[in-house]
Amino acid sequence: MPHANAPLTELGRVRLARCVVEDGWPLRRAADRFQVAVTTAKRWADRYRAEGPAGMTDRSSRPHHSPNRTPVPVERRVLQLRRQRLGPARIGWRLGLPASTCHAILRRAGAARLTDPDRATAEPIRRYEHAAPGDLIHVDVKKLGNIPDGGGWRTQGRAQGKLNRTATAWHTTDSRGGARLGYALLHTALDLARTR
Known part of the structure; x- marks a missing residue:
C-alpha cells in the first residue's frame, strides 16, 4: 500500500x-x-x-511459475529426513542441498521447529491455547497469617502467638480496631489463554 x-x-x-x-x-x-x-x-x-x-491497481510481484523450484521427490526426501529429527544443515549435507533450500522446503511444508515437539515421542506438545484472552483463567489463593505490628510470637513471646489458635473469626480486631488475629487471603488470577 x-x-x-x-x-x-x-x-x-x-x-x-x-x-x-x-x-x-x-x-x-x-x-x-x-x-x-x-x-x-x-x-x-x-x-x-x-x-x-x-x-x-497494484499487482503481486510473485512470479507466475518457478522453473528452478526443488523437485517434489527431493522435497519429500527432505521431509522424510526431518522426521528423524535432523535440522536443515544436516539434511542439506546428506542430500547435497544448501541448508537454506532445506529450510525453505521445511517452512513451506509447515514442519515444526526441532525445539517444538516432545523429545521422546517427536509428537507436537499439546498446550493450553485458546482463541481469545479470558478463555482459560487460573485462580490461586494464598493464605497468609496476620502478624501484628512489632512482630509475632518470636518477638512478643508465645502467649501472643497462642491468640491465633483461639480466634473464632478469620479476622478479629483488637481494642484499637486494628486487625490483630487471623489470616489475610491473597487472590491471584492468571490468564493462560495464548493467542496467535
Whole structure:
C-alpha cells in the first residue's frame, strides 16, 4: 500500500495515464508533472492503453511459475529426513542441498521447529491455547497469617502467638480496631489463554 505522500496512488496513476493517452502529453512532460521517472510514466500509460483504469491497481510481484523450484521427490526426501529429527544443515549435507533450500522446503511444508515437539515421542506438545484472552483463567489463593505490628510470637513471646489458635473469626480486631488475629487471603488470577 503506498504511503500518503506517494505521487502515484491509483488515482494518480490514472491521472498520469490520461494526460499521456487522452490529452497527448509527451512522456517527459507527464513524468516531470507527476515527479516520476519517464520509464514509470511509460509503464502506466501502456497499462492504461491495454487495460484501462482497472489496470492501475497494484499487482503481486510473485512470479507466475518457478522453473528452478526443488523437485517434489527431493522435497519429500527432505521431509522424510526431518522426521528423524535432523535440522536443515544436516539434511542439506546428506542430500547435497544448501541448508537454506532445506529450510525453505521445511517452512513451506509447515514442519515444526526441532525445539517444538516432545523429545521422546517427536509428537507436537499439546498446550493450553485458546482463541481469545479470558478463555482459560487460573485462580490461586494464598493464605497468609496476620502478624501484628512489632512482630509475632518470636518477638512478643508465645502467649501472643497462642491468640491465633483461639480466634473464632478469620479476622478479629483488637481494642484499637486494628486487625490483630487471623489470616489475610491473597487472590491471584492468571490468564493462560495464548493467542496467535
